[in-house]
Amino acid sequence: MQSIPMTVRGEELLREELNHLKKVVRPQIVADIAEAREHGDLKENAEYHAAREQQGFCEGRIQEIEAKLSTSQVIDVTKMANNGKVIFGSTVTIVNVDTDEEVTYKIVGDDEADIKNNLISVNSPIARGLVGKELDDSVNIQTPNGTVEYEIIEVEYI
Structure with a gap:
């Protein structure tokens, strides 16, 4: 299982x-x-x-x-050394390269996901695009409006 x-x-x-x-x-x-x-x-x-x-x-x-x-x-990410890598449980701030719009997400389990509170499921397209990446990486994420390029500007284990 x-x-x-x-x-x-x-x-x-x-x-x-x-x-x-x-x-x-x-x-x-x-x-x-x-x-x-x-x-x-x-x-x-x-x-x-x-x-x-x-x-x-x-x-x-x-x-x-x-x-x-x-x-x-x-x-519990608070007990892990923060090496700048996006992992399950981390809080990630990304910026839209085209619009300079910043958004912060915490990557959580399916049951905890609540987009209104910026809690996104580890299985969501955004989280799948972020997990495994590192601080200062650029990522392309498929959105309903097409592919958007983001830069990871902060990774927190809080």
């Missing part, structure tokens, strides 16, 4: 969600089912069916998180 790369923060977030699902959501669903059962006939009991459906979603998410955590490889 292939291991899933994950940052320390990504693992923390998944563990927090798992804990919340097991200690808060699951007991609430069980209470909702018990209360709905008291209303009598289960065939036409919408609250009961809704609670059972919610239970299915909750248990499915718990299993999904546990599977991801069991196959995850947590990578």
